[in-house]
Amino acid sequence: MSPEFTPVLSTLGGALIGASASAMLLLEGRVAGISGIVGGLFTPKAGDIGWRLAFLGGLVLAGVGATVLSPASLAVEVVRAPWMLVVAGLFVGVGTRLGNGCTSGHGVCGLSRMSPRSLASVVTFMAVGAVVAVAVGQLTGGAS
Template sequence: MSPDFTPLLSTLGGALIGLSASAMLLLEGRVAGISGIVGGLFTPKPGDIGWRVAFLAGLVLAGIGGALFAPASVAVEIDRAPWMLVVAGLLVGIGTRLGNGCTSGHGVCGLSRMSPRSLASVLTFMAVGAVVAVAVGKLTGGAS
């Protein structure tokens, strides 16, 4: 097992993500799905832009805080060739829009709502993600 295992911090961070998703539900009555929030900006509707931009600005603001106070948690290079990162980014961008959600919308929100669509999505992306990560790990000797 990895020496980097962080059960307490990861549970605490997860609880904050759940808290944020719950605030979104209480205020806007919506699912806090990041790919959906970003995707909606590519087909903008009047009155439906401000909250999306503000939420995403909040993510970026957190990232600035991370870069200033805990750079090791956010300014990290991954051991992948640039073309692999391009392919990975395109797959994540297209896949999350085609499948209506990602780790937040289907994972956190959908599983909490016990949605059968989200369960099917999570099982699929976890399984395919594991197969790809294991295969790339065998080929490259694992993520650094």
């Protein structure tokens, strides 16, 4: 097992993600699915842009804070050729829009809602993610 295992911080961070999604549900009646929130910006409707930009601005602001307070939490440490990053980004961008969600929308929100659609999505993307990560790990000798 990795020496980097962080069960307490990861559970706390997860609980904050869950609290944020719950606030979105209680206050706005919406699902806190990141890919859906971003995707809506590419098919803009009147009155449906501001809250999306504000939420995403909050995500970025948290990152700005981290560059000062905790740069290690933004460490990349995964060596991938630029073409691999281009392919990975395209797959994540197209895949999350085609499949209507990512780790937040299908993972956190969908599983909490006990949606069969989300369960199918999560099982699929976890399994494929594991196969790809294992394959790349075997070919390159690990993440870093």
